[in-house]
Amino acid sequence: MRFSDQFEARFTEMLTHYPTKRSVLVPTLLYAQDEAGFLSDEVITEIAGRLDLTELDVRNVISYYSMLTTKPRGKFNVQVCRNISCLLRGADELIEHCEKKLGIAHKGTTPDGLFSFEEVECIGACSWAPAAQVNYDFHENLTAEKMDRILDEYRTKVQ
Amino acid sequence: MADSPKLVNLTVDGKPVSAPAGTLLIEACKNTGIEVPSFCYYPNLSLQGACRMCLVRVEKMPKLQTACTTGIAEGMVVVTDSDEIRQARKSMVEMLLGNHPLDCPVCDAGGECELQDMTFSYGAAESKFIELKQHRDEQQWSPVVYFDRPRCILCYRCVRVCGEGMDVWALGVDNRGAVSTIVPNQKDHLECEECGMCIDICPVGALTSGAYRYKTRPWEMKHVGTTCTHCADGCKTTLGVRRAETGMEIVRGDNRDKSGINGDFLCIKGRYGFDFCNNEDRLTQPLVRRGGRLVPATWEEAFEVIGKRFKSIVDREGGRAIGVIGSTRTTNEENYLLQKFARLLLGTNNIDHHRTADFPAFVAAIHGKSNATATMRDVYNAPAILLIGNDPTDEHPLLAWQIRNNVRLHNARLYIVNSRPIKLRRQATSFTQVPSEIDFTTFLGGDESRGSNVAREGWNTLREKLRAEQGLVIIFGSEIFGQGIQALAKFAASVPGAKLVCLGDYANSRGAADMGLYPDLLPGYSPISSAAKLHQEWKTLPEAPGMNIPQMFEAAKTGQLKALYVIGANPVGRLNILHSGLNNTFLVVQDMFLTETAALAEVVLPAANAYEKAGTFTNTCGDIQILKKAGDVTTTKPDFEMIVRIADAMGFDVHKLVPFGHGVHADMGQSRGAQSGEADQHSVWLEANGLEPKVSPFDPMAILDEIQRLVPGYDVSRLELMAGNDQHTSIAAMGSGSVQSPELIVPAKNNLFTSGTLGRYSRALNSVIENKDPEPAEEVSAD
Numbered sequence: 021m022r023f024s025d026q027f028e029a030r031f032t033e034m035l036t037h038y039p040t041k042r043s044v045l046v047p048t049l050l051y052a053q054d055e056a057g058f059l060s061d062e063v064i065t066e067i068a069g070r071l072d073l074t075e076l077d078v079r080n081v082i083s084y085y086s087m088l089t090t091k092p093r094g095k096f097n098v099q100v101c102r103n104i105s106c107l108l109r110g111a112d113e114l115i116e117h118c119e120k121k122l123g124i125a126h127k128g129t130t131p132d133g134l135f136s137f138e139e140v141e142c143i144g145a146c147s148w149a150p151a152a153q154v155n156y157d158f159h160e161n162l163t164a165e166k167m168d169r170i171l172d173e174y175r176t177k178v179q
Numbered sequence: 180m181a182d183s184p185k186l187v188n189l190t191v192d193g194k195p196v197s198a199p200a201g202t203l204l205i206e207a208c209k210n211t212g213i214e215v216p217s218f219c220y221y222p223n224l225s226l227q228g229a230c231r232m233c234l235v236r237v238e239k240m241p242k243l244q245t246a247c248t249t250g251i252a253e254g255m256v257v258v259t260d261s262d263e264i265r266q267a268r269k270s271m272v273e274m275l276l277g278n279h280p281l282d283c284p285v286c287d288a289g290g291e292c293e294l295q296d297m298t299f300s301y302g303a304a305e306s307k308f309i310e311l312k313q314h315r316d317e318q319q320w321s322p323v324v325y326f327d328r329p330r331c332i333l334c335y336r337c338v339r340v341c342g343e344g345m346d347v348w349a350l351g352v353d354n355r356g357a358v359s360t361i362v363p364n365q366k367d368h369l370e371c372e373e374c375g376m377c378i379d380i381c382p383v384g385a386l387t388s389g390a391y392r393y394k395t396r397p398w399e400m401k402h403v404g405t406t407c408t409h410c411a412d413g414c415k416t417t418l419g420v421r422r423a424e425t426g427m428e429i430v431r432g433d434n435r436d437k438s439g440i441n442g443d444f445l446c447i448k449g450r451y452g453f454d455f456c457n458n459e460d461r462l463t464q465p466l467v468r469r470g471g472r473l474v475p476a477t478w479e480e481a482f483e484v485i486g487k488r489f490k491s492i493v494d495r496e497g498g499r500a501i502g503v504i505g506s507t508r509t510t511n512e513e514n515y516l517l518q519k520f521a522r523l524l525l526g527t528n529n530i531d532h533h534r535t536a537d538f539p540a541f542v543a544a545i546h547g548k549s550n551a552t553a554t555m556r557d558v559y560n561a562p563a564i565l566l567i568g569n570d571p572t573d574e575h576p577l578l579a580w581q582i583r584n585n586v587r588l589h590n591a592r593l594y595i596v597n598s599r600p601i602k603l604r605r606q607a608t609s610f611t612q613v614p615s616e617i618d619f620t621t622f623l624g625g626d627e628s629r630g631s632n633v634a635r636e637g638w639n640t641l642r643e644k645l646r647a648e649q650g651l652v653i654i655f656g657s658e659i660f661g662q663g664i665q666a667l668a669k670f671a672a673s674v675p676g677a678k679l680v681c682l683g684d685y686a687n688s689r690g691a692a693d694m695g696l697y698p699d700l701l702p703g704y705s706p707i708s709s710a711a712k713l714h715q716e717w718k719t720l721p722e723a724p725g726m727n728i729p730q731m732f733e734a735a736k737t738g739q740l741k742a743l744y745v746i747g748a749n750p751v752g753r754l755n756i757l758h759s760g761l762n763n764t765f766l767v768v769q770d771m772f773l774t775e776t777a778a779l780a781e782v783v784l785p786a787a788n789a790y791e792k793a794g795t796f797t798n799t800c801g802d803i804q805i806l807k808k809a810g811d812v813t814t815t816k817p818d819f820e821m822i823v824r825i826a827d828a829m830g831f832d833v834h835k836l837v838p839f840g841h842g843v844h845a846d847m848g849q850s851r852g853a854q855s856g857e858a859d860q861h862s863v864w865l866e867a868n869g870l871e872p873k874v875s876p877f878d879p880m881a882i883l884d885e886i887q888r889l890v891p892g893y894d895v896s897r898l899e900l901m902a903g904n905d906q907h908t909s910i911a912a913m914g915s916g917s918v919q920s921p922e923l924i925v926p927a928k929n930n931l932f933t934s935g936t937l938g939r940y941s942r943a944l945n946s947v948i949e950n951k952d953p954e955p956a957e958e959v960s961a962d
């Protein structure tokens with residue numbers, strides 16, 4: 021298992037921040053996922069070994085956070101919030117729209133591997149509800165049309 | 180010992196309560212008889228605060244508080260029962276029932292389920308939830324462990340006991356909130372010690388066992404507390420028995436009775452390894468060899484054949500021509516009776532057993548010293564432990580539990596010296612790997628000639644540390660014998676308060692040794708020449724030391740040994756004895772199964788096992804405990820009865836063997852059916868009142884009398900013993916012991932899932948072995 025030099029530098033640096041090794045687990049997982057796309061068994065074994073944790077522990081933590089995944093996702097992971105503020109401002113319709121537009125349901129990935137889609141809990145953008153997050157970018161005050169535009173932009177990005 | 184912490188005074192439900200500072204509110208309440216309901220709280224596990232059943236009102240605190248996480252404080256005023264509190268608890272139960280399947284009529288836990296009890300107490304029978312229940316299919320995680328997810332109430336007891344208590348860390352929690360679920364370490368299955376701790380600690384029926392699930396209901400069983408028959412640690416196990424065609428069938432093992440030396444603990448063998456009793460290969464009829472084949476016979480025929488042959492051999496050739504091999508799994512009473520039978524009736528000292536530890540050298544080394552040995556309870560409480568040799572995690576699971584949890588809960592210092600990196604090093608203050616354990620003990624004893632210079636430097640530092648310990652418990656395995664034990668005892672004598680534990684392997688290995696199953700030692704390790712008391716009592720005793728097991732087989736080969744009487748042992752299988760070696764020997768075997776030894780016998784008698792009889796066992800520490808009859812296969816007999824019957828068939832006056840008939844006549848209750856075991860309860864009452872029954876020649880208590888009278892160190896409180904409490908015998912008070920040849924000591928090398936002959940016939944244990952990955956599971960790190 022090899023990570024980039026940048027990952028290794030960050031990892032070494034982070035270890036110095038905490039009294040116990042296990043404390044760096046969550047950021048380490050996040051950086052590893054950024055690099056590998058998802059947290060494969062191989063990645064889990066490697067990180068568990070480095071931090072003296074059981075693989076079970078690492079998997080339990082991954083399962084706790086919706087940002088972390090053990091399955092490959094599309095290049096762009098579209099996460100639409102469906103908590104109370106967003107719901108009040110049309111999240112349901114937005115979700116339905118996305119599903120139709122992308123042709124996939126919750127936790128699905130398009131056949132071309134470009135988009136994944138999932139409903140998530142509050143992403144902390146309630147003031148601009150309804151909101152969604154695509155990878156690390158936020159998109160707010162969404163409507164069906166706005167969403168279409170956003171998705172098209174991502175699509176053109178790769179072409 | 181630290182100063183005892185100061186007392187804190189508080190008021191609970193208007194009652195004044197005081198408890199040591201640092202006590203949790205829930206415990207302080209419990210100690211005064213006020214029960215605060217709880218699911219997630221479990222004594223001696225880390226606090227969880229997950230279920231919120233234990234809510235109480237503490238004056239001046241804004242909200243209801245969880246009693247399981249609140250420490251007591253001076254002047255605290257607490258209310259544990261009010262409308263507000265009942266309502267809060269009721270809502271908690273209602274939430275838990277929200278997705279609970281309510282399949283109580285088929286659930287294993289039904290009738291002993293904590294959720295049922297709480298629902299009953301707080302009456303959340305009606306629910307505001309109208310959502311459909313989320314069903315999930317039951318999953319099998321291992322041959323032992325099954326998981327029924329919808330029943331789980333997420334108390335995390337299982338996760339904590341597996342990690343903190345067992346140091347296995349095989350269970351975890353996936354996801355979060357309402358969709359959290361308990362998961363096994365290998366995604367869809369478990370790789371673990373299969374101890375079943377998680378199953379028994381589960382307050383509901385979410386975790387169930389392959390051995391018991393869907394078999395019966397708790398109220399249909401009778402629960403008998405007895406002593407485990409597998410390793411030498413002596414756990415108290417509660418056997419659930421139920422009527423069956425063949426007698427009383429054991430259907431469950433657990434430890435609902437936490438009063439034993441093992442507290443919460445049982446390993447897989449104590450919990451699920453009882454099923455050898457019900458194995459279909461079990462012998463149920465006496466077999467006599469006719470025309471070269473073993474054919475069924477009646478008990479009378481069998482006893483007659485044995486009695487005649489034994490008698491004629493003794494009359495013609497004397498006791499020299501007969502050998503006796505005893506068992507490490509028969510009771511003290513049976514072992515004592517057996518050697519008495521050999522010495523008094525057969526007139527021979529040709530008696531031996533499978534030795535797994537050098538107890539004679541141990542007794543020689545500590546002879547006459549008071550308080551020289553530690554109990555199994557001491558191992559849990561001692562401030563410091565030195566463990567030399569052995570791998571308790573595999574070979575002495577309870578001992579390992581005591582050590583681990585002593586370190587975890589009492590900060591004991593654990594010093595390990597071993598030639599292998601055993602798992603307990605994870606709890607150790609220091610782990611010293613040595614080429615050979617005996618070099619190290621020799622060094623401790625003052626002989627500094629062994630080991631390299633560098634090693635000796637380390638050993639010296641360790642020795643200084645050990646010398647500074649108060650109340651050190653020194654535990655050693657069979658790697659240490661003879662002079663090595665002398666050296667260790669010498670060192671122990673130089674450390675104030677140090678106590679020793681010598682590790683043997685089988686459930687009554689220690690008892691077999693204590694009861695004199697040696698060719699050169701009488702009960703209590705008295706050399707044959709120095710047994711004035713026994714001489715007086717028995718009048719005659721053979722004077723020449725007898726043969727040990729290898730010598731007996733040698734003599735059989737050369738035709739000198741005319742008869743061999745084997746009880747609950749399989750020397751032919753263990754020592755690979757050739758069939759031809761026994762051609763001229765009349766072999767009698769008492770066993771449960773047709774072992775390699777039994778297959779060669781002239782007469783085979785079907786024996787009852789330790790779960791099917793009364794008596795006592797002595798564990799490896801020297802703690803003596805009672806056995807109570809649980810199961811019952813009607814066509815078998817306890818070894819005790821068979822020995823007496825053979826004596827009778829030889830024309831011997833059995834009164835001289837078993838001093839019975841002096842007691843009272845008593846209604847002993849039923850020995851069959853739902854009330855079976857009543858006889859045992861009567862006997863407890865009679866014993867407690869000084870009225871010992873002893874109305875039958877088959878009553879082991881009559882022999883226990885004799886043991887207590889004649890074996891020094893066994894004069895423990897009979898009342899405590901009968902009441903099911905462990906009592907410590909003092910081996911140092913016994914005879915002078917002897918130095919044995921070390922090659923006679925052969926460790927059993929049983930691991931967590933093997934148990935000699937019993938293990939071979941246990942489906943539960945075999946299914947786990949078959950299911951195991953060939954690669955041993957990697958050790959995983961602690962939380």
Ligand code: SF4
Nearest residue numbers: 341371372374375377
């Ligand atoms: S059976 Fe024992 S070792 Fe296995 S998961 Fe349960 S508690 Fe852990």
Ligand code: SF4
Nearest residue numbers: 331332334335337381
């Ligand atoms: S399986 Fe049992 S012990 Fe484990 S969390 Fe669920 S209810 Fe508690």
Ligand code: SF4
Nearest residue numbers: 407410414446449577
């Ligand atoms: S530790 Fe030994 S005595 Fe205890 S249950 Fe296991 S085998 Fe039986």
Ligand code: FES
Nearest residue numbers: 101103106142145
């Ligand atoms: S509810 Fe959608 S962002 Fe908070």
Ligand code: FES
Nearest residue numbers: 217230231233247
């Ligand atoms: S027992 Fe206190 S929160 Fe569970």
